[in-house]
Amino acid sequence: MKNLNKYRNPVTLDIIQVVSEIKRILIASSIFMVGFAGLANAQDNNPSLGIIPAPVLLKKSIGTFMLSQQTTLLADSVMNKAVVFFQDYLLNKGMLKIKLKPNSGLIPANSIVLTSQGADKLPPDGYILLITPQKITITGRGAGLFYGIQSLIQLMPGGKAGAASLPCVEIEDYPRFKYRGLMLDVCRHFFSVEFVKRYIDLMAAYKVNNFHWHLTDDQGWRIEIKKYPKLTQVSSLRAQTVIGDFHDRTPQQYDNTPYGGFYTQDQIREVVKYASARYVNIIPEIEMPGHSEAVFAAYPELSCNPSLTTYKVAETWGIFHNIYCPSEQTFDFLQNVLTEVMDLFPGKYIHIGGDEAPKDAWKKSEFCQKLIKKLGLKDEEELQSYFIQRIEKFVNSKGRNIIGWDEILEGGLSPNATVMSWRGEAGGIAAARQNHHVIMTPGSAGLYIDQLQGKQNIEPLNNGGNAPLDKIYRYNPIPAELTSDQQKYIQGVQANLWAEYIATEKKAEYMILPRMLALSEVGWTSLSNKNFADFTNTRLPSHLAWLDKNNFNYRVPAAIGSQDTIVFGSQLNVNLTSPVNGAKIYFTIDGYPPRETDMEYTVPMHYNVPAGQYRELKTIVITPSGKRSQVTHTVMYNQLPFEAINYNGTSKGxxxxxxxxxxxxxxxxxxxxxxxxxxxxxxxxxxxxxxxxxxxxxxxxxxxxxxxxxxxxxxxxxxxxxxxxxxxxxxxxxxxxxxxxxxxxxxxxxxxxxxxxxxxxxxxxxxxxxxxxxxxxxxxxxxxxxxxx
Structure with a gap:
């Protein structure tokens, strides 16, 4: 065995002595976890039938419904966008050219009925899905009907078979939170309209209903504003981009390659329409008063130092100290921008940022200091509050409300603002105590999905931090510190994908998948129905197989039952399950990294570990499309308990x-x-x-x-x-x-x-x-x- 000398121990051991001297074993001497081979098998034992996010109530029945070309689709309104979506899905994904007819009340056998009758008794976004051998009925209104369809789709076998056998079941379901969000930063790196639609498709499939589109920042302005053409002519293009982790390189290095991109207003309308058809609301973010470096490259007069000639679109990441000057010229500019933005986005909320706005420029500005005195403000923090509240009044006058990061609490919170709590939960707790709506999105809880999913030395370059799948899954957006009345102000939860280190669409998918599926269950599923082992070991493998088959990139989990650890015992028992249906597990016991040229795991294995020796197991998962998990590494030693050392000192430390x-x-x-x-x-x-x-x-x-x-x-x-x-x-x-x-x-x-x-x-x-x-x-x-x- 190669390169294993560091693990060798010359002591000769007797395993019987080990057993007699250690009566209670904390760490088990085996690797064990049960999984399943496919979704069909999972349905026999899985209380949620593989559905993600897990429903509120699910009752399985005997029998199946046969979906075929002869099935009839009935709907209260054949023009309902959920109905249109489903008919299109059946035709293009299932090769099922099913007739769509108005629901007259006469229901023939072998029908799918989409109805709102009785849905008024359901919670918002709730639905009932009933499958019997004779028919399928989905009851819901608006998004509720759409979500019932999404659950039905998850029960359908993959592939274009032209027919499908569906299990009989009754599902009553509704979300825990009204707001379930996912953010995409397109400023640091730009993503195509096609990718944004793909992003929205994933959200809709897992009942995530708010797409937070981060459109402006120091590194690029990404939305066309007709009144200010230089925002796309100048502010959307940076001369170059910093290479690698800018924290680690001295001096910093750059790629000397111009980078840019923006969405035309017609493209924005196209995406808004696409999202609306899938019941996804889009929240645009226009940053202010900070993160405005790109704007000053085109319009330096909006800064506190308009005579400065070195303004440029930022070429590196971090926080910049130039922020909007709170002048009438600035407010006119922002109101004109927001007017065009609100004409494009029909949703209730407009995100105005408000985060990471250093006040150095305001402290040095004669104009700002005079304005503070004129308004009777205490300091620059209250000046930011004045800035935000003035923008909020304008947005409110258009029938909309603002959302801001939790810094908008500084200096006094705007009266109708919703707070996104990202610096932990403190901002959200403070806002809820002031009776303000809150969206929980703390990076410390795994909701910054630009962070690591494993060890940094084996993961793609990222923004640091650690946000593995289990961390985001176990997050509870309701802080225990709040009273029951205050908890009502927690509107929901959101995960954020910042794109400093995400230059490709494939990497963006890798970062959101499968963590977005965990997010969906945090936002939708009641605490009593959440179960991480069931989520990862039973339900997730079929969903990852679907992603694999449909050419999505994602992080492949390690084999279920494998782990990186050092343990002691006399027999290494290996019982593994693939985390992706159809994927193969390869292993080695010779110290070399495993690959597809090595032995394939097919049945449980048992390796006796002779006294004084050890065994080293490495595993890797390779999916049908060729994607690979990280290698796991387990070492088991068989040796006696270590004898105590003769030490009689008393020096502490x-x-x-x-x-x-x-x-x-x-x-x-x-x-x-x-x-x-x-x-x-x-x-x-x-x-x-x-x-x-x-x-x-x-x-x-x-x-x-x-x-x-x-x-x-x-x-x-x-x-x-x-x-x-x-x-x-x-x-x-x-x-x-x-x-x-x-x-x-x-x-x-x-x-x-x-x-x-x-x-x-x-x-x-x-x-x-x-x-x-x-x-x-x-x-x-x-x-x-x-x-x-």
Missing amino acids: LKYRLYTGGFTSTNQLKDEAVIDSGVSLSFNTSAFKNNMKGFGLLFNGFIHIDADDVYGFSTSSANGSVLLIDNQPVVDNDGKHGLFDQGGAVPLKKGYHKITIKYFDATSSGNLKVFISATGKPKSEINPAMLFY
């Missing part, structure tokens, strides 16, 4: 060595890079940063264990960390990545054991936490009282 450098692995922590050493009482890294962009730490000492057991250890770190006990690797969380928790386990006898932790921070914004768990005890951070040197 651990010795540390501080390194400097641009590290990408803990293996790079070399003696020549040491710049400091000493004793630390904890693993807190904040004291070591000292404005260093990159640094590393090596902690050495002893940990006191109070009972014989198998102990779980894990590190939670932004960037790489490795933990060893008695020189044995236990946690491998190495590599450059966002905040990520990685674990392992080791059998230990009571007493002192050597502990070594290696860590590096590549950005100076990372952190490190170290956890321990034991049988019958919850996982918790290591108590400093356990550490000695």
